[in-house]
Amino acid sequence: MLTKTNEPVVQMRGIVKRFPGVVANARVDFDLQPGEIHTILGENGAGKTTLMKILYGLHAADEGEIRLRGKPVSFTSARDAIAQGMGMVHQHFMLVNPFSVADNIILGQPSSRKPLMDDPKLIHQRIRTLSEQYGLIVDPEVEVGKLSVGQQQRVEILKTLYRGAEILILDEPTAVLTPQEVADLLPILHRLTEEGKSIVFISHKLDEVLKVSERITVLRDGEVVGVTPASDVNKADLARMMVGRDVILKVAKEPAQPKEARLQLTDVWVDSDRGLPALRGLNIEVRAGEILGIAGVAGNGQSELEETIAGLRKVKSGQITICDHDTTRSTPRDVGRFGLAHVPSDRYKMGLLPDFSVAENMFLQRIGESPFTQRGVLDWKAIHQQAQGLINAFNVRGATVNTPAASLSGGNAQKMILARELDRKPQVLIAAQPTRGLDVSAIEYVHSQLVEQRDAGLAILLISTELDEILALSDRIAVMYEGEIMGIVDAADADIDDIGLMMTGSKPTNGQTRGTL
Amino acid sequence: MTQEQTEAINTGQTESRNRALWRALGPPVIGAVIGFVIGALLILMAGANVQEAYTAMLRGAFGGSRQITETVLKAAPLLLVGLGLTVAFRARVWNIGGEGQFFVGALIGAVIALNFPDWPRPLLLSIMLLGGVVGGMLWAMLAGVMKIKWGVSEIISTLMFNYIAILLVQYMARGPLQEPGGYLPQSAQFVPEARLPLLFDSRIHAGVILAVILVAVVYGLLWATPLGFRLRMVGSRSSVARYAGVSVEKSILFVMAFSGGLIGLAGIIEVSTQLTRLKGDISGGFGFAGILVALLGRMHPLGVAIASILFAALIIGSESMHVVSGLPNSLADAIQAVIVLSVLAVDALARRRQK
Amino acid sequence: MDWSQVLQWGFVIALVTAGIRLAVPVLLAVLGEIITERSGILNLGLEGIMIVGAAGGFMTAYYLETGPLAGLAGSWSAWLGLGAGMLAGMAMGLLMAVLSITLHVDQVIAGVTLVLFGHGLADYFYRLQFSSLTARVTGLEQISIPLLSDIPVLGELLFRYDPTVYLTVFLVFLTWFFLFHTTWGLNIRSIGEHPAATETSGINVNLGRYAATLIGAGLAGLGGATLTVVQLGLFREGITAGRGWIAVALVIFARWRPGLALVGALLFGLADALQFRIQALSQVERGVGTLPYEFLLMLPYLLTLIALLYRRGRRDAPAALGIPYTQDSH
DSSP states (O other), X not given: OOOOOSOXXXXXXXXXXXXXXXXXXXXXEEEEOTTOEEEEEOOTTXXXXXXXXXXXXXXXXXXXXXXXXXXXXXXSSHHHHHHTTEEEEOSSOOOOTTSBHHHHHHTTOXXXXXXXXXXXXXXXXXXXXXXXXXXXXXXXXXXXXXXXXXXXXXXHHHHHHHTTOSEEEEXXXXXXXXXXXXXXXXXXXXXXXHTTOEEEEEEOOHHHHHHHOSEEEEEETXXXXXXXEGGXXXXXXXXXXXXXXXXXXXXXXXXOOOOSEXXXXXXXXXXXXXXXXXXXXXXXXXXXXXXXXXXXXXXXXXXXXXXXXXXXXXXXXXXXXXXXXXXXXXXXXXXXXXXXXXXXXXXIIIIOOTTSBHHHXXXXXXXXXXXXXXXXXXXXXXXXXXXXXXXXXXXXXXXXXXXXXXXXXXXXXXHHHHHHHHTTOOSXXXXXXXXXXXXXXXXXXXXHHHHHHHHTTOEEEEEOSOHHHHHHHOSXXXXXXXXXXXXXXXXXXXXXXXXXXXXXXXXXXXXXXXXXX | OOHHHHHHHHHHHHXXXXXXXXXXXXXXXXXXXXXXXXXXXXXXXXXXXXXXXXHHHHHHHHSSHHHHHHHHHHHHHHHHHHHHHHHHHHTTOOOOOHHHHHHHHHHHHHHHHHHOTTSOHHHHHHHHHHHHHHHHHHHHHHHHHHHHHHOOOHHHHHHHHHHHHHHHHHHHHHTTTBOTTOOSSXXXXXXXXXXXXXXXXXXXXXXXXXXXXXXXXXXXXXXHSHHHHHHHHHHHOHHHHHHTTOOHHHHHHHHHHHHHHHHHHHHHHHIIIIISSOBSOOOSSHHHHHHXXXXXXXXXXXXXXXXXXXXXXXXXXXXXXXXXXXXXXXXXXXXXHHHHHHHHHHHHHHHHHHO | OOHHHHTSHXXXXXXXXXXXXXXXXXXXXXXXHHHHHHTTOOOTTHHHHHHHHHHHHHHHHHHHHHSTTTTTSTTHHHHHHHHHHHHHHHHHHHHHHIIIIISOOOHHHHHHHHHHHHHHXXXXXXXXXXXXXXXXXXXXXXXXXTTGGGSTTHHHHHSEEOHHHHHHHHHHHHHHHHHHXXXXXHHHHHHHHOHHHHHHTTOOHHHHHHHHHXXXXXXXXXXXXXXXXXXXXXXXXXXXXXXXXXXXXXXXXXXXXXXXXXXXXXXXXXXXXXXXXXXXHXXXXXXXXXXXXXXXXXXXXXXXXXXXXXXXXXXXXXXXXXXXXXXXXX
């Protein structure tokens, strides 16, 4: 594609943003040409989202200048940015679930008959017109919480278009989508640029970045390390720019040597918090010395599965056994005793207590056992000693026994949790979203630990919505859709298209007639 | 580890210890100052002399051994309520029903005292105290059960139970337990055997000693036992506690029972020593003031002990102030609340600074 | 007590009209709290706000009636008292707003402390001004709506009240309309559900929360003032008798909806009225077999507990209720 020579619609010059303890953006320059899709690439914590929040008026830059269509601007709120034709689709959707699609779209928009809301019929009509124009079909009257993730994303894009956005910022838009939904999204983006919109695309996934963008700006530790046309680089180049060294794109591991079954779920039915069936007749088995990966789009019962095995959710029917103990009705304490350890998907809601010290966090489950408690009294000396040992063994950086867990970085917090769970000498480990939000070196560390533990004979259930992670680590892959296992395949001969299809709910029929949805 | 490293760590520790001390003591001290300044403004608005009023207050609370005794006697129930609530609040269970638990504890103890006057003194006293504890405990657990069984907010339920308990005691005092032949809504006086022994040849009674001992007990419970650790886990984030195998339901019941028990104990001690009979109005707001004591004491037993003395001094001192300056003694209530509100604000500001 | 008396027409009408009147102060507080909680702020300080409103309103009305300015305000003194109660409530609300919205103090702790502060403050100022407890104000006159009030039974039941009753009914409608049919209402509901999303739509979350908290506290203050200025004509320590807390419970019962709040407040008002009426009857023929009045007085509190059991949990609660909002946290 030709390089456009017009004046950039967005120019950011020397942007600096400091947060206590970190410099999120250090003199960042960024240009966006009209009608272009320009990717900002970088790993978690590189400063991509911060930069875009500055552009969108949600953060104020400490230094630097922003020009829109050549004119300097300074936004103090998103309202200013919206008024100037900016629109942002956030990584975590900014939708009010109990509201209708239409109410979400008009939120914050001036009404023609203020203070009353505009006539709903008029609004619905306008939304429908816009939907058809861009191929973003959704019913404006339906409650947003009832839509699928892909549909919710369409609402987000519609929201920006309804507000007259000419410049769209899409923050990790593919993170929550199935491969097929991603494939559907890309043409929509091109259609938008054809209509004259300019798009900033934020991502850390190399394949799609190369596929969708015209230019790529790579950020590392808050600094720009390069700007390049997408056609001039390959995956390895981008990975090197992003991380600053060569990256092993594949986890090294030997074939698994699975032994006896340690975790079995037989026809398990479980309800969600809202009382709807979340697991529907689930059957899985994890053997010693293997990693079983659960693939699937977020919200298809993964968190319920995790909680159910951990004893945190009531089983309606079916049976769960851990190391030959029936744990169908067991408490979290009991499943722990039978050999289950659990690295939870939500680190801050389950995994750690931010205001407790690292030492305290290390023994949450075992605090009442020897040597941490002697004759009914806590032995702080023993607790600190043991904790220090784990901090060293797992290289939890920035931690002393007295550091509050809140001050650890994401990667080190996860190392602390991993240390705690593995130190319990488990027979079975649930690792749910074990690398969510981590930087590349922490991801590498977690991955190598999991493989090492597998080789030492641990049975590991890996639940992840990152398909790449599932493919890299698993020995067998089970695909989950709406609380059911659509199929289980050997990782060695897994076909990504098959898995993608199963993630959207179609069952494989021996590979022969695949593709018929 | 080299010598220098060890030293660095040690000085680091003292520094952080100093800072921790400042963080613990700074806000309450600043809060108290703000509280008294606003109190001074309220006094000025009444057209009274601030210095005169505050001097009277200080003399009334600490001016002599008689005054100090009064202050200590007032501090004891505040301390017991504050300690009980400290344990509940640490688990983030908002027992606001101290007033009701105080009344029920007093009621059960009084029923025992009035019905078994001829029991031997040690037996009668221990059964009375036990009755007070159990009464407060059960009354609080009612709200605990409603919370864990049906998800009813303990804040509102404990409050409703306050009103119900007070009315119940009022009825008992003018009805079934009324002094035979009496006209006032109060029971007969307890026999001397049903009053806690006095100490040091003063009006200080055994209940004061009990309260002081309980400071250590609560401290030990919270920071030296696995149970206390788990309660603090529940308070820090109940979802994590649940994940780590702690029964949040049992923890809620426990802290309800524990706090209700201590508060019920405060109730029966107060009736046994100060009033020596059951009356329709026995508390003088200990259940509520105890909330402020626990908060000002930063939910730490030692802090609660200091806060209970400060608040007792305010209450006792404000009576002298009333006599000298003619100011309503409810000024004490307002100052107490302002102190706590200021502590909350100063605390929040300090946290913001840190971030 | 002769139960046949209870079942007479006149008794029923008296009961219902009293119930409607007694519902008014609570209902005002419930409406206010619905708006506040819809924005995500749990204001547990209602009881303290009501009592400050009750004291401020009463004292203002009293001075306008008897002070050096007596006669100037004339029949407006009650209205000015109500206005003062509302302003006093809003001042308390501002305190709550600063603590919870700006400073992120735990809303439960801030609210409970605010109640105790309100009690201390109201009591202090009242006792400073009045040494005896005989001070009274005249309040507002009943307005019989022409024609309608002459309808048999119905006229008596619905159309012979003081203006605050009509005003409150209108406010139920207004609150509903405000929340569900104006852009401001949409913004406030959105802030309570998902503040970060609301901020990204260009709406100032903290401003909305301040507004909702002030409106809510103003209505609670008005409720307190209605009780003292219009209904009782006097002030006493603890006169609100837990109505603020009952209002908090009724918000849950009403599932954060103004229409259901009307139902809940009427139930409460009827229980309160029943308790008054039966007491009055019992006093006429104080004898054996009468229910002790303390148990009658428990009725509203028991009813509140039952109401909470009936609608348990927070299924319909605004998702961000009680959670402080910081821009950086999303």
